Amino acid sequence: MRVPEERLRAYSNLRRDFSEEEFINLQPIQRGGVLTEEARRAILEFGDGYSVCDWCPPKTARLDMITDPPIKQFYEDLATFLGMGVARVVTRCREAKFIAFKMLSQEGDTVVLDSLAHYSSYIAAELAGLRVKEVPNSGPPEYRIDLATYASKIEEVKAETGKLPAAVLLTHVDYMYGNVADAKAVGKIANDYGIPFILNCAYSAGIMPIDGKELGADVIVSSGHKSWAASAPTGILALSASLSEKILSKSSIEGDLSKRRFAAKELALLGCTVMGAPMVTLMASFPAVVKRVERWEEEVQKARFLVDELERIEGVRQAGIRPKAHTLTHMETEPFFRVSEGHKRRGYFLYDELRSRKIVGIQPGLTKHFKFNTYGLSWDQVRYVRDAFHDIAKKYQLNVR
Amino acid sequence: MRVPEERLRAYSNLRRDFSEEEFINLQPIQRGGVLTEEARRAILEFGDGYSVCDWCPPKTARLDMITDPPIKQFYEDLATFLGMGVARVVTRCREAKFIAFKMLSQEGDTVVLDSLAHYSSYIAAELAGLRVKEVPNSGPPEYRIDLATYASKIEEVKAETGKLPAAVLLTHVDYMYGNVADAKAVGKIANDYGIPFILNCAYSAGIMPIDGKELGADVIVSSGHKSWAASAPTGILALSASLSEKILSKSSIEGDLSKRRFAAKELALLGCTVMGAPMVTLMASFPAVVKRVERWEEEVQKARFLVDELERIEGVRQAGIRPKAHTLTHMETEPFFRVSEGHKRRGYFLYDELRSRKIVGIQPGLTKHFKFNTYGLSWDQVRYVRDAFHDIAKKYQLNVR
Numbered sequence: 001m002r003v004p005e006e007r008l009r010a011y012s013n014l015r016r017d018f019s020e021e022e023f024i025n026l027q028p029i030q031r032g033g034v035l036t037e038e039a040r041r042a043i044l045e046f047g048d049g050y051s052v053c054d055w056c057p058p059k060t061a062r063l064d065m066i067t068d069p070p071i072k073q074f075y076e077d078l079a080t081f082l083g084m085g086v087a088r089v090v091t092r093c094r095e096a097k098f099i100a101f102k103m104l105s106q107e108g109d110t111v112v113l114d115s116l117a118h119y120s121s122y123i124a125a126e127l128a129g130l131r132v133k134e135v136p137n138s139g140p141p142e143y144r145i146d147l148a149t150y151a152s153k154i155e156e157v158k159a160e161t162g163k164l165p166a167a168v169l170l171t172h173v174d175y176m177y178g179n180v181a182d183a184k185a186v187g188k189i190a191n192d193y194g195i196p197f198i199l200n201c202a203y204s205a206g207i208m209p210i211d212g213k214e215l216g217a218d219v220i221v222s223s224g225h226k227s228w229a230a231s232a233p234t235g236i237l238a239l240s241a242s243l244s245e246k247i248l249s250k251s252s253i254e255g256d257l258s259k260r261r262f263a264a265k266e267l268a269l270l271g272c273t274v275m276g277a278p279m280v281t282l283m284a285s286f287p288a289v290v291k292r293v294e295r296w297e298e299e300v301q302k303a304r305f306l307v308d309e310l311e312r313i314e315g316v317r318q319a320g321i322r323p324k325a326h327t328l329t330h331m332e333t334e335p336f337f338r339v340s341e342g343h344k345r346r347g348y349f350l351y352d353e354l355r356s357r358k359i360v361g362i363q364p365g366l367t368k369h370f371k372f373n374t375y376g377l378s379w380d381q382v383r384y385v386r387d388a389f390h391d392i393a394k395k396y397q398l399n400v401r
Numbered sequence: 402m403r404v405p406e407e408r409l410r411a412y413s414n415l416r417r418d419f420s421e422e423e424f425i426n427l428q429p430i431q432r433g434g435v436l437t438e439e440a441r442r443a444i445l446e447f448g449d450g451y452s453v454c455d456w457c458p459p460k461t462a463r464l465d466m467i468t469d470p471p472i473k474q475f476y477e478d479l480a481t482f483l484g485m486g487v488a489r490v491v492t493r494c495r496e497a498k499f500i501a502f503k504m505l506s507q508e509g510d511t512v513v514l515d516s517l518a519h520y521s522s523y524i525a526a527e528l529a530g531l532r533v534k535e536v537p538n539s540g541p542p543e544y545r546i547d548l549a550t551y552a553s554k555i556e557e558v559k560a561e562t563g564k565l566p567a568a569v570l571l572t573h574v575d576y577m578y579g580n581v582a583d584a585k586a587v588g589k590i591a592n593d594y595g596i597p598f599i600l601n602c603a604y605s606a607g608i609m610p611i612d613g614k615e616l617g618a619d620v621i622v623s624s625g626h627k628s629w630a631a632s633a634p635t636g637i638l639a640l641s642a643s644l645s646e647k648i649l650s651k652s653s654i655e656g657d658l659s660k661r662r663f664a665a666k667e668l669a670l671l672g673c674t675v676m677g678a679p680m681v682t683l684m685a686s687f688p689a690v691v692k693r694v695e696r697w698e699e700e701v702q703k704a705r706f707l708v709d710e711l712e713r714i715e716g717v718r719q720a721g722i723r724p725k726a727h728t729l730t731h732m733e734t735e736p737f738f739r740v741s742e743g744h745k746r747r748g749y750f751l752y753d754e755l756r757s758r759k760i761v762g763i764q765p766g767l768t769k770h771f772k773f774n775t776y777g778l779s780w781d782q783v784r785y786v787r788d789a790f791h792d793i794a795k796k797y798q799l800n801v802r
Contacts, residue, residue, distance in 0.1 A: 002481075010474055011439075011684050013442075014443045014681055020449065027455070030449065033450015040445065042415045043448050047444050047632050048431065048632070049435065049436075049626035049631065050627070050633055053430070058766065068418065069415050073411055082402070083402045092671070094672065115656060119652075123668060123671050126654035126668060132654065134657055231678040232451055232680075233492055253523050257516055257537055273493075276633025278678060284415050365459065
């Protein structure tokens, strides 16, 4: 059917309204996904549709068997890097969770998860037909997950259903406060019960060093576009050798007439997954990612510095566990909210003020609290952000100590 | 864990071993996925991770609500273009099939599908817990799907299970012979039974004009990287208004402690889907795609011309329905197989000969039969391909009429 010409004009010259070169972008979910130069070259080279499939091996016809570009090797290196047995790239971290849930459970089973889990963890469980049992957090100001409670929640599930949970999920670093949970402690509990332990490393793997074996993880899921300098959509699914056969089990369906079978295809992946551009960005950035996780401590120092500096504005306070152990930061900023109440642009004044200083990424309209992420900013940029906030505070007569 | 430096070198300077500018690429699954210039610019602009989410509306936080870039409008225009009520972009055509199967069925239901369906249709059914009942094809040389049999297969399912099939799936254009099936005929049968009709347009929508309403389709699935000049991974899921609520039904899971709910999120999509680069290529190419489907008849003419010209090589014969109604073409090429038997490179001689003439995309090693796709080639390029095949034939003393 016809789409009017004037509507089609909306798709010409698609652009972001700022450039990463010109602006400092503090967007909490974007810092770890900024492409490397290598990835920018690779995405153009493999931009066309199925271009990674030029050398798909005809017999298996599987993405993970392709050696040019070196996808097969990449899967091995990815598993090594994460301290796991087997790795696959899937379309999203949430898809990785769904795959793990689906293949580790039966309809009606339960997964025990932390109450700071991302919405996609809940929905992946729902689509897999699972119930959820939440592990509480301490509430304000720390929102600390009570990790020891994983054991009693497992017992509760057993008492209520007569069956152990199908899986235990921990969000390694949560999306709301950037708290880093002690994964090893949960791994120990899950392992003691013999329950598969799924560690959601969407905000950790790719920017922090992760050793799944040491943490006792059976499944690590992560997000390439969140933390691996890759384009969306890319998820990572890394498995212990012992669980990989179950989770990557092959298709067994057969055509009733044709007798066609697809026994080489990994069922829950629906066969091949990321057959293009985002996959090559993940690969092209991988050497830089391997190196950058070694500099994690310095990244944390920058976040702590900025928290300290912002807290010099009277009434501003970081939420979540102190001191910061991650660059994703949640600030409570009541004083800016008070300013917004008398400002003609209301809550948007803060966005405007920051933007006029070439800073973006704080959610437009928010002033009472907001999140930011300093990951990958230089010290000069962090200091520039500090100066900008102090300037704005002073402009509106807030007290800066 | 450490990945050795020498292994990391494999990821520097990732390149295809040919360029689309220098070579003619006949790869059967790649012709419809070559990016437009507009898409090449857009993929760089939105290469970074979550860059399409710069203006994610905070309240709904849903990809399909984003107006900058104009994703919301794009979903509307996509639905209009396909003659459907509602459209979503998902990660792959196979994911679109899985979503439709999953949301339209109960565990153990049956889907009736054509026996030329792609493997991913079977696997999507398997993951959704469905059985398959195949509609036969006529076998060589035409491999024509016996469309009227859809009715008797539906009756068979009813007799065997006491229940109508959960869905009927037709592969509009099959991957093996490029036969175009009469979708309207199957739509009529499915509609008469009141069974949802899923039309797999992976090889049709985006290159051929498609009007889902006219064809009686309840669900249209397609592949952006196959047929819409987009990067992988991108799938299209277009729905009739009446089924859209069911297939896009919202999450209803609730945290037992936190009482968190995610009632805005579309369950089977797992919330947001293609949050980046491939999505913007689809959008940037859309105006060109809307125009190119009008030139479909000319594309078919080029395929027919090349078939006629290749059949001048004695013993070469097109497989599938004649004359071609699609550009994906399957040739039986016994004479080239005979040459290969006496050639030191065996089956690879044909690949070598073509490559030395700057033609790629015929599967390396194949000579007895192979597939190609002329979609989007100029007449000059098609004639050049014809000349190359004739040259090679003559070089090996095959008879060219």
